Amino acid sequence: ETGVTQSPTHLIKTRGQQVTLRCSSQSGHNTVSWYQQALGQGPQFIFQYYREEENGRGNFPPRFSGLQFPNYSSELNVNALELDDSALYLCASSVKTGGYEQYFGPGTRLTVT
């Protein structure tokens, strides 16, 4: 059984640029959620994808967008990067019905300069 994987591990971008982060869900999981964790804080829910559609969103602006593919993998896109976007981005996969548990990937550390 393959766990949740994310790429890249680390990324450095300049303010104003765009970035795409990728997540492969655990085998058998059809739901992917994305979280942002700033240094010293708890993770914050960005959004969730289920059956290739956004299914719930946290308090993040529209420049944070995502996709889910038929194989349940997912991308997080952030446009017009700001310094405050520097954080660890975590994706978590789960089974939509009755699983009651999310499995987190190793994360992507994004630094915006």
Added chain:
Amino acid sequence: ELKVEQNPLFLSMQEGKNYTIYCNYSTTSDRLYWYRQDPGKSLESLFVLLSNGAVKQEGRLMASLDTKARLSTLHITAAVHDLSATYFCAVDMSDFGNEKLTFGTGTRLTIIP
């Protein structure tokens, strides 16, 4: 808006001692999660508590949930150095589970030899 508060934020304790971390949340939910995070790493699931009065134990850690008091506790028994980490509680407000986790602020636990 759901708020999840943990206390203490920082905890330094000697090996062999017992202590409890508290997690309070502001609205009704019967699904609460505990995670562990090592520095620079992702989240490791510790416990999933799905009903009032739920109690789960794994090794030196025991978690409980009181939905009426909107309180969960994580009790550490006879602490050992390997338990040093940041511990997060998270509450799921969704109807079916796995939709959106709201995390607490985290408790940074340091075990001193």
